[in-house]
Amino acid sequence: MMFGWYHRQHNRANLFLCRFLVGCVMMERNTTDSCLRLQTTEPMATALPSNGILTFLTDFSSADGYVGAMKGVALSESTELTLVDIGHEIPAFDIRRAAYTLRMAVPEFPSGTTHVAVIDPGVGTSRKVLVAHVRDQFVVGPDNGLISLLLDWAPDAQVFAVESKHLPDTIRSATFHGRDIFTPIAAKIACGRLDVPGDLKVLPKPIVFDTSFQREKQTITGTVLCADRFGNLITSIPFEELQSAGLSTVHIGQTEITRFVETYGNAEPGAVVALKGSLGLLEISVINGDAAKRLSVTNGTTVRIRL
């Protein structure tokens, strides 16, 4: 019992020494690889050191052991990883909400962070497994639209497909790829034991949902990306589009909104207002209330602004 901490440190020291030596060799190999790659059509990712941070986003809730199992798998890859919860209370199967969550959280993390996102209604089917290299971070998850909004933030992102050759011969289950596929891949990346792209092939057309807006002469048209926990409706329309055109009337479902505020505290409880959200997008809110319920609006609803 008394040897635990000592061994941990001791092993850590060995690990680093080992990594350092391997690293020197790898570096040479990588250089060669890069040279080769320059002559192919394969896009080349800048070699990027992992920072050892691995974040988790799921719709598993923390009322079951699914999240715990994923964390155990990650720590079994390396007890030195730093695990961070993004959240586990994404409404079941709500890919839009998860995409908004990733867009909100990922850009704030330091270079070299790895994120694993498991909102996966298609688990066990032929849906693909992707690794996205967004700016200087990595996202591992199912190919189902989860990274739609991240791709708006990082248009140069490279998205790769995990193939069966990257996986163990036997996958333990057909229903829990968070434990059996996504976390093992993500933990290897976070530990620096899996190179991206390495021999991963580009995923030509990752699935995305519509995050666009259109600007015409008299109108700007977009959609409700999702509602957040407070019932705020997050739209696809950048607020600066309205500002440059002069604030006007927002049409959403049966409701017209003409009141613009800078922040929630600037209107009385119950007021329906439009404002610039923390990602710079137009948001519709009910002060101290729930706009999604009050306006009976769902994901994907059209938002139209008359200029």
Added chain:
Amino acid sequence: MMFGWYHRQHNRANLFLCRFLVGCVMMERNTTDSCLRLQTTEPMATALPSNGILTFLTDFSSADGYVGAMKGVALSESTELTLVDIGHEIPAFDIRRAAYTLRMAVPEFPSGTTHVAVIDPGVGTSRKVLVAHVRDQFVVGPDNGLISLLLDWAPDAQVFAVESKHLPDTIRSATFHGRDIFTPIAAKIACGRLDVPGDLKVLPKPIVFDTSFQREKQTITGTVLCADRFGNLITSIPFEELQSAGLSTVHIGQTEITRFVETYGNAEPGAVVALKGSLGLLEISVINGDAAKRLSVTNGTTVRIRL
């Protein structure tokens, strides 16, 4: 202010040196202890180094400070511990759900991990406090059935009782043993400051709920262990029992299920299906729905399969 990190490292170095020296002495003592123990009826636990990881599972939710208080107590034992949340949204007092959660999560963690589980409707009464040595990990919690499913996974597990002599003279409260008893014990184990078994006595008959199934000529009979967050019904029947017998009809409550699928994505939304869950147990699911609600089934309901 500027000295914080330096001191932290400095103390850490001293701690390790101290541990190393103490460890050498301890090792000798342990050897002697083991010899002595071989002549008693007390089972002998292999001395196991802690890895410094401490996980938390409660039904406290994260809408109060109870979980935070437990984490504070652990970090006051050592700021070097790695704290991991398994989950805190277990439905209040739901021991079966917590047992399923531990069974799902614990086996994935690396050797030497300590887990503290506090779903404790009997707090402050005469219910016992246990330390379970399951394979190469530790679980600390109340003796109320929480470890029922872990004991199926680790039949050789040794379960010990914490006695008043292991506790401080004054317990701060009669209503929050998560803070006052379970976490202090678990943190000491995770730090390598409390030996298991050390002088802990075996707990002869830890409380367990029924996790069994029976196979007869024409039928296999088991129970619903619990429903998970998606409403999937987890049964006590290993799926391979059905497979070896040829898949057949599952009777549960008023419902007969004849449709077997490999994964959720293989049937249309709303379908009631049977499948092999991620622990290898028979599960009943409603695709993109909630089987527990749809079938009006509760924990402990009988599941019968006609072969």
Added chain:
Amino acid sequence: MMFGWYHRQHNRANLFLCRFLVGCVMMERNTTDSCLRLQTTEPMATALPSNGILTFLTDFSSADGYVGAMKGVALSESTELTLVDIGHEIPAFDIRRAAYTLRMAVPEFPSGTTHVAVIDPGVGTSRKVLVAHVRDQFVVGPDNGLISLLLDWAPDAQVFAVESKHLPDTIRSATFHGRDIFTPIAAKIACGRLDVPGDLKVLPKPIVFDTSFQREKQTITGTVLCADRFGNLITSIPFEELQSAGLSTVHIGQTEITRFVETYGNAEPGAVVALKGSLGLLEISVINGDAAKRLSVTNGTTVRIRL
């Protein structure tokens, strides 16, 4: 890729060396500062090393990316910080519940811990930003009553105001100060990069809600501070006040309670009881039930005890 961990450690070593050297200089400067301060009316905080632990408490839920964004900001300040979740499921805008949560959790943490608490209905308005130095820890949050109960625990606490000069010239949003103000300040404190008080000015009258009780000849009068996740009603009346007077009848809303128990397990399910809670305050509970719902009692309700 293979260099990540090595660099991390390498940088860490440099960081500590750097801190050590800077620390020596700082120490001298601090000594001088202290001398100067002794001659002013400004209260003097003992210089306190941060322990690198930063905790998070919000009402953001973990169903959005707001918590993740805050954690990313903190880790971008330093990947060496130890992040700890207190909780994120505080009911939206419920300052009393958050105050109770801080009172429950903060005192258990080791010296030098920093806590950031964001329950902030007034985000973007003129409400102030405070840093509280409570005993040997720090709390960063909006000035809206969040620290009311902590100030009862630490009557000598010093509360400081963050002014615009401590903030970047441009605040990214008017609606998410958790990401843009509170976490950056808290992370700097937790890293030892922001001195408290440094040049922070005292906040003369931090906002508090009523946490008092009154003792008269025949009665003790207090209020319901809040209900917890189990529906237990936490009152402002120290239990020892009742004990010294002899237990008697508790009046709360329409209900009279005469049954006192030591712990929940000492009465049958459904019983309404009074007991000493884990903070030493009088609590009203329904065994295995929800006292707040059963008694239709809300925050701030008067509690009266006839002696």
